[in-house]
Amino acid sequence: MFGGLAVASKYSKDLLLTMYRKMYLMRRFEERAGQQYGLGKIAGFCHLYIGQEAVAAGVEEAIRPDDYMLSGYRDHAQPLARGSDAGMVMAELFGRTGGYSKGKGGSMHIFDIEHHFYGGYGIVGAQIGLAAGMAFASRYRNEDRITVCYFGDAAANQGIFHETLNMAAKWKLPVLYICENNRYGMGTAIARVAAVPEIHKRGEAFGIRHEAVDGMDVLKMYEAVKDAAAYIRAGNGPVLMEANTYRFRGHSMADPATYRTKQEVEDERKNDPIPRLKEYALKHKLAKEEEFGAIEEEVKLQVDAAVKFADESPEPDLSELWKDTIVEEGEEDVRPRERVLGQKVTKWPKYPSGQELKVTWDLEPREQAEKADKAAGLKR
Amino acid sequence: MAELMYREALNQALAEEMERDANVFLIGEEVGRYQGAFKVSQGLLDKFGSARIIDAPISELGFTGLGVGAAMVGLRPVVEMMTWNFAILAMDQIVNNAAKLRHMSGGQLRCPIVFRGPGGAGGRLSSQHSQALEANYAHFPGLKVIAPATPADAKGLLKSAIRDENPVIMIEGERLYALKGEVPEGEHIVPIGKADVKREGKDVSIITWSRMYYFVEEAAKQLEAEGISVEILDLRTLRPLDEEAILATVRKTNRAVVVEEGWPLAGIGAQVVDIIQSKAFDDLDAPVVRVTGLDVNMSYATNLENAIQPDAPRIIAAVKKVLYREGA
Incomplete structure (x- = not known):
């Protein structure tokens, strides 16, 4: 399934088991979230990541923990892959004070700044613009971090996709755009609304590197992102990557998915990225069956505890209504793990002051601008 | 006290704040080589370079989103709208992101950014270019909205806006840019929220x-x-x-x-x-x-x-x- 027949693997046992644990955590977490939705503990919109786990797991192991990341509203799983506390993510879905945003954001707005996860956004594609700004800031400060921005296939039809890719390309911003193409924007197949449904090809219009990856194969994702991240970090500008994936469940919990056949979903389930990775590891004798069993057991307990934590967490106090709208003078930022679990958070973003910072970037060198002016004058 | 035009007062505020804080940058259409559609950014490109005075493509939604993203990680962007009429294209980033980030993140994030540009009737420009849109923005919790009448207030309020920890909408008077008035010398700050x-x-x-x-x-x-x-x-x-x-x-x-x-x-x-x-x-x-x-x-x-x-x-x-x- 994973390429050649050779038994030797270039991947370490540790890497494979880490990826497996993360994928299994995402799967288990989302299954329980769906179940809790059915019980009425979670409400509103709840978009599950089930089927797409190879993307987030492959990406996370291929980038640095301090790289920035943003996503759309299908956003429970990516922060879990980054190391966010499962109980606090679940508590956010429950609308409880123990959630990352005190229960104010809910399913579509998970933020964990400590783990450099800058949010889930509910307006399709809006995070694409924000990601360019974060990458701009890194370039402005001469940092070598990159920004990873997830969005869905349907978001590529938004104006902000085109507007932002143009700027990101022109200014060579260090940003990796990952289109998780799960083939449907809500209930509309991408080919029904896209003149060119292979989203990555749109990178051609901006002269940037673009590629399609099998998003159901965590190792292919890992390889592709590792390479793309190195390319971006070296200052070559943005990359548009299309991860071809599939969601096994409906668009949201409210979607019975009548626009696709049962057979289609059955067929896609044969590509389930989680057993695929397990098979690979067993075939290459990198891990034993019982090691996977042990991971699964641990994760189940972890997710059980997350549900229990969320359920026991109180609703936010009504005084919270009047907080977190305007930053008052001298007000500090809230560090969720410290607020909720009483654990000292030391890795909080710190930026150079306006006096320390030296901006050395020449975004548009004068000669370059003059050349463009001259060329325009010479046209015809 | 020096007598300055409204646009010169704004230019001074920008220059002083950019001098004081390297995290401040200006992005917008024609702000650089053209020196600003209304000449508010005159001379700033030469002074601060192309990474801090950025000529944006005509992509209001895109460059506004870029500004908001930069503010989320510690920069202090000033986003110039050539006029507030065009900023209607950027409403999503202002209203759904900038105004709500603090809230959606449960207090983890802040968004110190200024969106500024001219509003109101322009003079013989018909309906798409002549709108006083301040009520639209004042409607949203999470934003601050300022609209100065005099050069002194324009300077003092812009300086406050750039130093504010929240998104600030600054609606300048399109017909006021050439108006002259006395502006106090040196550090001149007008607090937001004071009539x-x-x-x-x-x-x-x-x-x-x-x-x-x-x-x-x-x-x-x-x-x-x-x-x-x-x-x-x-x-x-x-x-x-x-x-x-x-x-x-x-x-x-x-x-x-x-x-x-x-x-x-x-x-x-x-x-x-x-x-x-x-x-x-x-x-x-x-x-x-x-x-x-x-x-x-x-x-x-x-x-x-x-x-x-x-x-x-x-x-x-x-x-x-x-x-x-x-x-x-």
Whole structure:
């Protein structure tokens, strides 16, 4: 399934088991979230990541923990892959004070700044613009971090996709755009609304590197992102990557998915990225069956505890209504793990002051601008 | 005190804040090599370089989103809207992201950013280029909205906005850029949220902001000749409103007229009137009267354009109405 027949693997046992644990955590977490939705503990919109786990797991192991990341509203799983506390993510879905945003954001707005996860956004594609700004800031400060921005296939039809890719390309911003193409924007197949449904090809219009990856194969994702991240970090500008994936469940919990056949979903389930990775590891004798069993057991307990934590967490106090709208003078930022679990958070973003910072970037060198002016004058 | 044009005062504020804080940058259409569509950023590209004075493509939604993203990780962007009419394309990033980030993140993030540019009637530009849109932005929790009338207030408020930890909408007067006024030398800060009594009086209070201030001043001068003493309160900040100052002037004169350039329905003046009627009802000697732009789209023809906007005669008529001197 994973390429050649050779038994030797270039991947370490540790890497494979880490990826497996993360994928299994995402799967288990989302299954329980769906179940809790059915019980009425979670409400509103709840978009599950089930089927797409190879993307987030492959990406996370291929980038640095301090790289920035943003996503759309299908956003429970990516922060879990980054190391966010499962109980606090679940508590956010429950609308409880123990959630990352005190229960104010809910399913579509998970933020964990400590783990450099800058949010889930509910307006399709809006995070694409924000990601360019974060990458701009890194370039402005001469940092070598990159920004990873997830969005869905349907978001590529938004104006902000085109507007932002143009700027990101022109200014060579260090940003990796990952289109998780799960083939449907809500209930509309991408080919029904896209003149060119292979989203990555749109990178051609901006002269940037673009590629399609099998998003159901965590190792292919890992390889592709590792390479793309190195390319971006070296200052070559943005990359548009299309991860071809599939969601096994409906668009949201409210979607019975009548626009696709049962057979289609059955067929896609044969590509389930989680057993695929397990098979690979067993075939290459990198891990034993019982090691996977042990991971699964641990994760189940972890997710059980997350549900229990969320359920026991109180609703936010009504005084919270009047907080977190305007930053008052001298007000500090809230560090969720410290607020909720009483654990000292030391890795909080710190930026150079306006006096320390030296901006050395020449975004548009004068000669370059003059050349463009001259060329325009010479046209015809 | 130096006499400066409104645009020069803004230019000074930008230059001083950029000098003071390297995290501040300006992005917008034509702000660099062109020196600004209204020359607010004149000379800044040479001074600060192309990474801090950025010529953006005509992609209002895109570069506004870029600004918001940069603010989320510690930079302090100033996003110039060539006019607020074009910023309607960028509303999603302002309203759904900038105004809500602090909230959605449960206090983890802040978004210190200024969106600024000209608003109001431009002069013979018809309906798409002549709109007073401040009420749209003042509607949203999570934003602050400022609209200075004078060069001194323009400078002081822009400096405050750049230093603020929240997204600030700054609506400048398109017809005010060339207007001259005295601006204090050195560090000049005007706090956000503080209205200013621009003229002391005892018979009637006129509450207004931005370019309408000048029509009100003209009306006040004419009324003075008739023996009517007008107090002018320039709100300067439209969110949060300076309730204390509004109530103080009404309690002093017991009569109020609210003048705004924008349309009447859901205008800021409606909120001002509500504050007065709910908190100073017993202080009123007459119902409050509003003077607004007519409830129609702006026309190109001079006579129609003039008829749509509030002017001194309409303001004078409103004052006489609250003084029960109609036809006097």
